[in-house]
Amino acid sequence: MGFLLVVTGPPGAGKSTVSRRLADAFESSVLVEGDAFFGFLASGAIQPWLPESNTQNEIVTEAAAACAGRFIRGDYATVYDGVVGPWFLPTFARASGLEELDYVMLLPSVERCLHGVRTRLDHAFGDEAATRKMHDEFSNAQIDARHVLRDPPTRIDDVADLILAARDRGELRYGDHR
Numbered sequence: 280m281g282f283l284l285v286v287t288g289p290p291g292a293g294k295s296t297v298s299r300r301l302a303d304a305f306e307s308s309v310l311v312e313g314d315a316f317f318g319f320l321a322s323g324a325i326q327p328w329l330p331e332s333n334t335q336n337e338i339v340t341e342a343a344a345a346c347a348g349r350f351i352r353g354d355y356a357t358v359y360d361g362v363v364g365p366w367f368l369p370t371f372a373r374a375s376g377l378e379e380l381d382y383v384m385l386l387p388s389v390e391r392c393l394h395g396v397r398t399r400l401d402h403a404f405g406d407e408a409a410t411r412k413m414h415d416e417f418s419n420a421q422i423d424a425r426h427v428l429r430d431p432p433t434r435i436d437d438v439a440d441l442i443l444a445a446r447d448r449g450e451l452r453y454g455d456h457r
Contacts (some may be wrong), residue, residue, distance in 0.1 A: 281351035283377060284446060285359045285368075288385035289414040290404055291395030293431065293438065297385065298360035300439040305356035306448015309347075310362035316343040327362070328409045340367050341374035348375035362413070365422040372453060383442050384427045389414045425450045 286298045295312070302310040316339045317327060325332035327339075343361065350357040363371050365384070372380060387395075389411060396410050425445070431438045445451050 281354040281356060283347055283351050283357045283359060284359075284374060284391045284442070284451070285361075285363055285371070285380060285382045286311065286385065286442070287363045287382070287391050288359060288387075288419075289362075289389075290406075290410045291392035291397075291399070292385040292387055293395060293435070294360050294385060295437050297442070298358045298374070299436045300435050302356070302358040304439065304443060307354070308356040309350040311343065311347045311350070311357060311359045311361075313343050313359060313363070316346075316361075320364060326409070328406075328413055336367070337370055340371050344371040344374035345376065350379050351375070351377060364416060365420040365426075366416075368453065379452055379454050381446050382426050382453045383445070383451050384417060384420075384422065385431055386417055386427055386429045387431060389418075408425040426453070 284301060286294050286301065298310055298312075302308045306433055317324065319342075320335070320339070323336050327336050340363065343359070347357050347359050363382075368382060392410055392414050393407060396405055396407070428438070428441060431441070442451070
């Protein structure tokens with residue numbers, strides 16, 4: 280039976296690396312890379328961390344969630360890797376068409392996120408000020424603490440194991456918001 284696990288957090292938190300590991304843990308899985316949906320914007324794109332990007336971000340979030348939801352209805356274990364702050368979680372959940380999903384926010388220190396942004400390969404984003412801004416937004420977001428993995432371990436396997444164990448215990452469940 281398919282399910283959706285959303286892995287989010289500020290830039291440089293390790294979302295993509297741990298999401299790949301999580302998707303690999305299941306026999307029939309899909310990894311939906313949220314950043315790819317921003318890449319579909321052919322012209323007129325607004326940097327998604329700017330205040331004037333809110334409408335654009337809502338549309339992109341809904342499109343990505345609808346895609347992820349379709350994979351779940353096809354019985355795939357689906358891991359969504361992207362910036363879905365708690366402020367967009369109700370929008371994402373509704374657009375997925377699912378009654379529930381699992382949601383985890385990776386929240387290492389801002390210094391660790393900045394280091395992650397500076398040292399990662401094959402990623403166009405490198406804005407330090409935007410990283411700090413988004414880290415602050417995630418740090419101050421209103422979300423039940425059970426969804427937040429503060430200062431996660433540095434070993435990706437350890438992070439993946441913690442997330443899978445919390446998911447298995449039902450601690451990451453985000454309920455019916457349709």
